[in-house]
């Protein structure tokens with residue numbers, strides 16, 4: 001029997017993950033199924049109704065080792081080919097490191113780094129030539145960020161991991177793209193701003209989710225290592241490469 005070609009999206013109940021599901025549905029008619037993963041099942045069930053392609057809703061916590069083992073079993077039993085993995089589950093917390101709960105910050109590392117790494121590890125054996133991995137990093141990964149310290153560090157991890165993995169998988173024609181958006185208009189800020197506020201400058205560079213996802217899918221198709229959407233964030237990316245970080249951190253200290 002022919003193996004099913006599937007796409008897996010984590011963080012599919014909201015924001016970027018949800019939008020990836022909607023756009024993939026329009027583009028990838030050859031995919032047999034889209035698997036939606038997040039904790040809020042009702043949200044994904046509603047999303048599934050909007051998608052023409054068959055979907056599988058998997059309500060799970062990506063940081064829960066037992067949930068992940070159960071997910072690994074589903075992969076084994078269904079014997080699928082994963083054409084695309086989008087790791088979008090993640091969250092941020094703003095505020096000074098020592099003013100935030102340490103447990104919540106460690107939870108953030110669990111979702112943004114450990115779960116993404118584990119999910120990638122579980123999925124690679126089911127990938128084939130021309131499969132794609134999109135790791136949702138952030139422009140926050142380009143530079144250390146005061147009052148966003150653990151989040152920015154977590155996204156530097158995602159960016160570094162994605163680029164190294166890309167080189168490891170290149171010979172197998174599996175292509176990894178790190179998606180590094182600046183601020184995107186999603187529920188992300190409902191969580192992130194519970195403990196601190198966003199710089200005015202960041203709000204000014206806010207883009208809509210449709211654009212970020214459209215460009216990320218095109219960049220992944222083009223086998224690009226990094227997807228950066230919008231001119232201000234592209235400029236920030238270049239600056240973070242050529243200007244000493246100590247200078248940029250000094251400039252950021254002057255911004256409100």
Ligand SMILES: NC(=O)c1ccc[n+]([C@@H]2O[C@H](COP(=O)([O-])OP(=O)(O)OC[C@H]3O[C@@H](n4cnc5c(N)ncnc54)[C@H](OP(=O)(O)O)[C@@H]3O)[C@@H](O)[C@H]2O)c1
Nearest residue numbers: 011013014015016038039040062089090138183184186188
């Ligand atoms: N929005 C931005 O400005 C921005 C900018 C750059 C990068 N990013 C990154 O983009 C990714 C998506 O964020 P977003 O903007 O789409 O935010 P969002 O709308 O808040 O979506 C976050 C998603 O992650 C899922 N999630 C969180 N913890 C989870 C867990 N333990 N297990 C399973 N799923 C979990 C949530 O689902 P449940 O709550 O249902 O589990 C939700 O679907 C994140 O990695 C974020 O860091 C966002």
